[in-house]
Structure formats: C-alpha cells, structure tokens
Amino acid sequence: xxxxxxxxxxxxxxxxxxxxxxxxxxxxxxxxxxxxxxxxxxxxxxxxxxxxxxxxxxxxxxxxxxxxxxxxxxxxxxxxxxxxxxxxxxxxxxxxxxxxxxxxxxxxxxxxxxxx
Amino acid sequence: xxxxxxxxxxxxxxxxxxxxxxxxxxxxxxxxxxxxxxxxxxxxxxxxxxxxxxxxxxxxxxxxxxxxxxxxxxxxxxxxxxxxxxxxxxxxxxxxxxxxxxxxxxxxxxxx
Numbered sequence: 172x173x174x175x176x177x178x179x180x181x182x183x184x185x186x187x188x189x190x191x192x193x194x195x196x197x198x199x200x201x202x203x204x205x206x207x208x209x210x211x212x213x214x215x216x217x218x219x220x221x222x223x224x225x226x227x228x229x230x231x232x233x234x235x236x237x238x239x240x241x242x243x244x245x246x247x248x249x250x251x252x253x254x255x256x257x258x259x260x261x262x263x264x265x266x267x268x269x270x271x272x273x274x275x276x277x278x279x280x281x282x283x284x285x286x287x
Numbered sequence: 288x289x290x291x292x293x294x295x296x297x298x299x300x301x302x303x304x305x306x307x308x309x310x311x312x313x314x315x316x317x318x319x320x321x322x323x324x325x326x327x328x329x330x331x332x333x334x335x336x337x338x339x340x341x342x343x344x345x346x347x348x349x350x351x352x353x354x355x356x357x358x359x360x361x362x363x364x365x366x367x368x369x370x371x372x373x374x375x376x377x378x379x380x381x382x383x384x385x386x387x388x389x390x391x392x393x394x395x396x397x398x399x
Contacts, residue, residue, distance in 0.1 A: 278331050
C-alpha cells in the first residue's frame with residue numbers, strides 16, 4: 172500500500188495520560204499535515220511540515236501538543252496530559268505540492284482518540 | 288464569519304435526482320478550490336478540482352464563481368453510493384505557505 176498510513180486507528184485513554192500517534196506519508200511527498208476533526212465539522216489545521224522542518228502551527232496546538240518529523244519521513248503527534256476535549260479524529264495528510272496556492276492532500280485513515 | 292461556509296444539509300434525494308451544493312468563501316485572494324468526499328468514519332478523499340471554466344468528471348460538475356466568491360458541485364443521476372459528506376476546500380497563499388481551509392461539509396443522503 173503506497174498511501175498514507177496512520178497508527179493506531181483507535182486510541183482510548185484516561186484523562187491525564189500521554190498519547191502518541193504515528194503517520195507514514197506517501198514517500199514522494201515532502202509535505203505533511205496534521206488535522207483534527209470532530210463530529211459535524213471539517214478538518215481543522217494543526218501543523219505542517221516541509222521535510223523535517225515544522226513550518227507552521229495553529230493556535231489550536233497548545234503546549235500539550237508536540238509534533239515531530241525526524242529525517243523528513245514519518246511523523247509523530249504527541250498529546251500530553253490529555254483532556255476530554257482532545258477527543259477527536261486526528262488526520263494526517265501528505266501533500267502533492269503544485270505551486271503557490273495550489274496543492275492536493277492525501278489523507279490517512281486517521282486515529283480516533285477517545286479520552287475518558 | 289467563517290472563512291468557508293457550507294450548508295450542512297442533509298440533502299435527502301431519491302436515486303436518479305440531480306443535486307447541487309454551494310460553498311462560499313470569505314477571502315477574495317483565495318487561489319485554488321477543491322471538493323473532497325468523506326464517507327462516515329473515513330478519511331476525506333479528493334473528488335475534484337474546481338476551475339472558473341468549470342470542471343466535469345462523469346456525473347459530477349464543479350464550478351467556481353470568483354465574483355460572488357462561491358464554488359458549486361452538481362451531481363447528476365444520483366446513486367446510492369454518492370451518499371457521503373462533501374467538503375469544500377479553499378487554498379490561500381499567506382505568510383509564505385499554502386493555507387488549506389476546509390468547510391464543515393454538506394451531507395448527502397441518496398435513497399432508493
């Protein structure tokens with residue numbers, strides 16, 4: 172499978188615990204995005220990498236959230252001290268860059284996080 | 288005002304019907320536009336790009352109206368398998384980066 176893969180598919184955790192999600196993008200794509208989606212809403216931007224550099228972070232990404240992309244390949248998103256409000260689908264997407272103002276995202280299946 | 292707005296629906300239509308969705312965007316400097324399809328509990332998947340000249344792919348036609356700042360998606364001869372949420376995506380180049388903004392989606396339910 173040459174698509175974007177995410178692991179795990181589901182994560183149930185207790186409030187206050189730390190969780191880490193992994194994303195493996197399409198190998199030819201050098202851009203990687205993390206989004207969060209809750210029921211009835213569209214995906215909301217969290218952060219973006221070009222190769223290993225994290226170039227932009229949303230205000231949604233509090234200091235409990237950290238993302239890395241060592242060596243510009245796979246990426247991890249860690250949430251520390253989880254809260255019930257963190258419950259959501261976390262989507263990773265790799266990108267086919269077509270130029271300024273133009274690119275296409277290819278999403279992984281997402282990690283559904285439930286914080287009890 | 289939201290940057291990208293869509294009617295959440297649901298649009299309930301019979302098989303074979305023609306249905307159209309609109310999506311409005313607030314920033315006139317937006318450069319690219321797309322429709323994504325999202326099935327229940329699945330990831331969004333790129334459906335088609337949207338151009339001012341219109342873009343047709345089989346039963347699907349997408350159109351951009353820059354003057355009125357909206358994009359549209361027309362589905363002809365609806366199939367049961369078209370039931371999904373349709374997300375509008377607008378790209379704005381800002382601060383040196385492409386900013387991709389998703390609408391909340393329009394839900395379509397096609398019934399027999």
